[in-house]
Amino acid sequence: MILKDKTVIITGGTRGLGKELCLEFAKNGCNVIFTYSRSQTESKKVKLEIEKIGVTAKFFKLNLLNPDNINEFCEIIKKENINFDFLINNAASGVMKNSIETTEKHWDWTMQVNVKGPWLLSKNLSKNINKKGKIINISSPGSSKVLNNYFSIGVSKAALESLTRYMAYDLAKYDISVNSISASLLETDAIKHFPNQEEIKSILGRKNPKQKKLLPNDVAKFAVSLCSEAGDMVIGQNILVDGGDTLLLR
Numbered sequence: 001m002i003l004k005d006k007t008v009i010i011t012g013g014t015r016g017l018g019k020e021l022c023l024e025f026a027k028n029g030c031n032v033i034f035t036y037s038r039s040q041t042e043s044k045k046v047k048l049e050i051e052k053i054g055v056t057a058k059f060f061k062l063n064l065l066n067p068d069n070i071n072e073f074c075e076i077i078k079k080e081n082i083n084f085d086f087l088i089n090n091a092a093s094g095v096m097k098n099s100i101e102t103t104e105k106h107w108d109w110t111m112q113v114n115v116k117g118p119w120l121l122s123k124n125l126s127k128n129i130n131k132k133g134k135i136i137n138i139s140s141p142g143s144s145k146v147l148n149n150y151f152s153i154g155v156s157k158a159a160l161e162s163l164t165r166y167m168a169y170d171l172a173k174y175d176i177s178v179n180s181i182s183a184s185l186l187e188t189d190a191i192k193h194f195p196n197q198e199e200i201k202s203i204l205g206r207k208n209p210k211q212k213k214l215l216p217n218d219v220a221k222f223a224v225s226l227c228s229e230a231g232d233m234v235i236g237q238n239i240l241v242d243g244g245d246t247l248l249l250r
Contacts, residue, residue, distance in 0.1 A: 002228045004029030007084040009077075011035045011062065011121070012091030014042045016188035017138065017216045021088055022046060024220035025227075026053040033084065035062035035073070035091065064091055064117035065109065074124040085130050086227045089118035089160075090138045094153035096193050102152050114156035119163055122171075122178070129176055134227045137164050137180040138219075139238055141246050147185075148196050157182075161238045168236030177235045179226060183219045184208070184242035209244035218243075 008025045012018040013034025022032050032050050036043040036059055043059040050057035060076065063069045077084075094110040095102065122135050129135070139161050141147075142154035161180050168178035185203050194200045208214065222241050226234065240246060 001029035003085075003224065005031075006086065006227075007031040007033065007082070008086040008088060008227070009033045009035075009084055009125070010088045010090055011064070011117075012037070013059070014039060014046050016190060017183075017186060017219060018090045019046055020216040020220040021090060021223060022050055022057075023053070024217060024224055025086075026050045026055045026057070028224050029055065030086070030224075031056045033058045033060070033082070035060050037061065037063055037091070062091075064093075064113040067112075067116070067120060070117060070120045071124065074121065077125060077128055083128055083130055084125075085133050087122060087125060087129065087133075087135045088138065088223060089121060089136070091117070092138065092153070092156075094150075094156065096149040096153075096195055097151060098149055099151040107152050110152040110156050111159070114153065115159045115163060118160060119167070122167055126171055126174065126176060129174075131175045132229075132232060133176045134231060135167070135171070135176060135178040136223055136226060137161075137178070139164075139180040139182040141182055141184055141240070141242065143182065143238075145246070148199060149194055164238065165236045172235055177231060177233075179231070179234055179236065180238045181219060181223060181226070182238055182240050182242075184214055184240075184245040186214065186216050186219070188216060206245075206250075208242065209247060212243055214241070214243050214245070 047057045093113040095106040140157045143157035164180040
């Protein structure tokens with residue numbers, strides 16, 4: 001219970017890694033506020049799962065494609081005087097296409113959700129974060145390595161990592177630490193959208209140096225660790241959680 005009585009805001013908390021983050025922070029004593037973009041029904045289920053652990057849970061609908069909606073969400077947090085300790089920018093989107101097939105619409109959509117959204121949330125909510133607060137942006141090795149049909153997302157993750165460094169510098173004087181976590185490919189619903197399924201299955205099936213499959217919960221546990229006192233002096237870093245997968249020349 002290393003985060004007992006703390007509060008975390010997690011974007012995209014109803015599925016995949018987002019849900020694992022919600023549950024893992026709750027298991028460590030943290031009250032959870034999470035956002036969703038589609039299913040209120042799923043959000044209610046996740047809320048109940050969190051509350052069964054013994055902490056409080058709230059959820060809000062948030063459309064990261066809409067800057068006005070982002071500002072509205074931030075105003076709700078401020079008006080309700082919700083002071084929190086951690087913000088995890090997990091929600092992401094994008095179209096699975098290469099650089100030739102991607103349209104300007106796809107590009108703008110991806111950059112809005114994956115880069116501008118986290119920036120606006122971090123910027124607008126930074127005054128509500130308690131001292132020794134942490135912001136974590138969820139990135140991907142696709143920021144620096146090429147994965148087929150991952151163009152706009154990969155570029156957006158590279159921008160997110162740069163955003164992490166700049167905001168880490170700007171917020172350090174307020175005792176807020178900003179970092180990003182990058183995990184190798186995780187077996188979640190998101191991978192179903194790749195058109196090159198055989199290649200994706202091959203990547204998921206390959207052995208990393210740990211000889212152990214990377215799970216969303218492995219990433220969630222590290223996020224909890226980074227939000228503990230152990231992470232107080234870590235700022236502006238992109239930290240790989242991948243069992244050593246990206247060490248290897250494939």
